[in-house]
Amino acid sequence: MTEPLSKTNLLWEETLPGGAHWSFVMKRGTALRLTDVEGGANLSALFYNKDEKLERYNMPDTLKAQHTAHLTTGFVLYSDMGRVLASVIGDSVGWHDTISGMSNAALVEKKYGKATYQQARNDMHRNARDSMLIELGKWGLGKRDIVPNANFFSKVSADDAGAMHYAANHSPAGGYVELRFEMDVLVVLSATQHPLDPNPEYAPKPVLLQAWRCGTPDEQDLCRNFRPENVRGFYNTELLFR
């Protein structure tokens, strides 16, 4: 049984300011609601097994196991070890990007110009790759641990010829997505603009984070039964806890 977010099971809430980065551990049986406060946010994210950080979110395994190139309710985020790190248990936005990667220093300077700390204080221009490196460094991780990431609140589709299309105005103010964690997971976040965002202004948006105790999935769980592959993915995951 997965309890929805309520006043009684809320563990904590914080707002990640636009451009900011943070990392923390979410325990098995807890969930995280990400809310696009103003509309037009992008949240680049990486996930690691907190106990064995060599085990990490794997974009290709997530996509091919579920025959999808995007994330929404029902899909789960697979690690490279055939286990489920997190499940998408709720989503008002409908599509979260998995294939476009993250911004980097050169891309941000080319699009938005330079704004150093000396010039701009904490409004300095940040990019996702450097943000991830800083957060990963706190956990003894580094460049070798950066793999293709998820971009919540952003939509990039591919047409029949493979050309990639960024969807403008995809995520409205108040749009949210909910992740339930199926093991203890290190979550690494950067609230920087999507690398394909055509907005010429540096204008990263804040994201509200709300963690709650939701419980572990039962046999009838939506994500577990979303595809036959996920039944096996949850079996692999739950072997860790038998």
Added chain:
Amino acid sequence: MSIVESKLNPQQASYELVLPAGESWLHEVKRGQVFRILDLEGNQAVDTLFYSAREPEERYSAVDTIREQGNIYLTAGTKLMSTEGNVLMTIVADTCGRHDTLGGACAAESNSVRYAIDKKYMHSCRDSFLHALGHCDCGMDKRDLTANVNFFMNVPVTPQGELTFADGISAAGKYVEMRAEMNVFVLISNCPQLNNPCNAYNPTPVQLLIWDAAA
């Protein structure tokens, strides 16, 4: 999708190897050298990773590669981008037409999810990668495995965001050729997957060729 043939003569290649299915290969391709993978029998998937030989922390990035070219398929003209925004390799010839970089490599664990729990005991690309890295004495290990290229593999994405595994579009004698833009370690697993129709359930050998810069 563009078909570009090579003018290079295989008899002038400085390196030639037939890599059977289920085997791995780790080799340095020097800046300016041209590297060809030839699909000998057709519809073989060649799982491939690239690293800067000088600093292997800099490695192939699937997502940067497709985002920079604005297209999810690799073909002639594609620049294989590194995690540091540099070009590792440029695809200079391609008679297959398109190659996948979203499907990743098969692994024991992902096979258990995709097909059946007992399939995890079958040979897989990740086992081949780990075998090669375990013997390389180069300091690389599982941490260095990231999303790879699947040469000759057809993994269409629909406009609705579904990922599909379609029948191959390669055939015996088709090849892809790339020029190294820096000194690059190339790590290949010639895929042993027996559960996926992409190779007609029949993994087959490929030929690897290298020409020196002046050739």
